[in-house]
Amino acid sequence: MTIPHSVLERLKNNEITARKFHEIEISILTILNFQDFIEKLLFEISSKFSVSYTWLSIIDESGISKYLQNIQDSTLLRRSTTFLSKEQFSKITQNRLKPILANKNLNGFRSLFPEASEYEIGSIAIAPITLDGQIVGSFNQADKNISRFEPGIDTSLLEQLALKVSLCLSNVTAHEQLKFLAFHDPLTGLLNRRVMERILEREFQRSKRYHIDLTVLFLDLDDFKSINDTFGHDNGDMALCHTADCLKSLKRDSDIVARFAGDEFVVILPSTNKSQAENYINRIKQKLASSALAANNTTFHVKLSHGLASVFEKGMDSSAILLKTADKRLYIAKQNK
The missing domain is CATH 3.30.70.270 (Reverse transcriptase/Diguanylate cyclase domain)
Structure with a gap:
């Protein structure tokens, strides 16, 4: 039985994509501070997959929001991280854990975009990320090409990446919390x-x-x-x-x-x-x-x-x-x- 060329091509592309995701996972696995973790993640995704835009959307009420909002000295983070309420996030994602793909009615996703961004978006992929089982935001990719993240395409590899990001995020958060408690009062957040x-x-x-x-x-x-x-x-x-x-x-x-x-x-x-x-x-x-x-x-x-x-x-x-x-x-x- 001869396997059609189109199937072989798709399998080959999936293998290449899987390898790139694995390389990204290895590159972020040992990072234990938020700034380096997020900067590395965004850079690797953007460069390895030639995605026009990559950024994070973080729920204000989540456990990591205060840590990320305190990072003021990273231009990349300020430009590539947005904060929104749990209500706003839930309205967009309906609390789904699986990635969301869209190339129509993109204005409905506007509150996910970083402030003052001027993204020219044809399609978008939103991959929810979790911390200790709770959704804390999403890792987002967008492209000018309307077919790049067209609804209906296979998102299994994107799901795997979101899972890996969530696991790494848990490690980073635990480390950052210990570091925070070494210098701060746990009740008020003031210096100790x-x-x-x-x-x-x-x-x-x-x-x-x-x-x-x-x-x-x-x-x-x-x-x-x-x-x-x-x-x-x-x-x-x-x-x-x-x-x-x-x-x-x-x-x-x-x-x-x-x-x-x-x-x-x-x-x-x-x-x-x-x-x-x-x-x-x-x-x-x-x-x-x-x-x-x-x-x-x-x-x-x-x-x-x-x-x-x-x-x-x-x-x-x-x-x-x-x-x-x-x-x-x-x-x-x-x-x-």
Whole structure:
């Protein structure tokens, strides 16, 4: 029996495609950080298959969204990653796990495209990716050719690639989470005490060397025990996270916000004198006063006490003394309330 030439050609093409997918899998298998993983994946797909456009669409509510949105120094990632709500993603994909191919009515997929992209798309392939069994987004390919991803063509190899990407993504996420926890407080996402102390020492030495202002704020929540006792520890955690969000939202890029311990926070303010630091903490207190938290059919406000110390005050001979002085002044402020 003679096998038709067209069948042999298709088998040969499938074999070539499978080999390219295997090469891509090998190239991303050992990468353990998001930036390198995604950059390598997008580059390999685009170059090996000559696809016009490759990018990722990530669900905002997914576990990897915050990690990817924190990567600011990769031009490729900013250009090739888009974020959308779970509702938007579900509307497009209907929560399907199998790849979706389309070459008509492509405007319906517009929310998957990166912001400000000017893709000239004739056809598109959307391969959902998962993390721990949950859909977190999709790996997308698009081409100017309307036949490239025509509905009805075999997507088995694309499914295999999506599965491999999902498995690799799980490894990368686990590694990134461990790295994140080594430097950050797991509840608020702020830097932890150990990292803060290292940064404070660095900024202290820089301030002394170049005679630049440096002020440290030490603050904690008023009646935090009462919040826990009255509204429960979950709402106590909510109060801590709300405080952390306020501190971050009003800081400059150069400022450092950290959770010290319990309900205590430290803010390192480079190139900032005591008067400017007071302005900052007053804005924080105003924001907290204007944003009530809902709990147990009622509301409550977070209130803060603070102490601050400047590097140019007498006796500030080390970063440890600077921090301890701010802490003492916090204690005095609470005593005087």
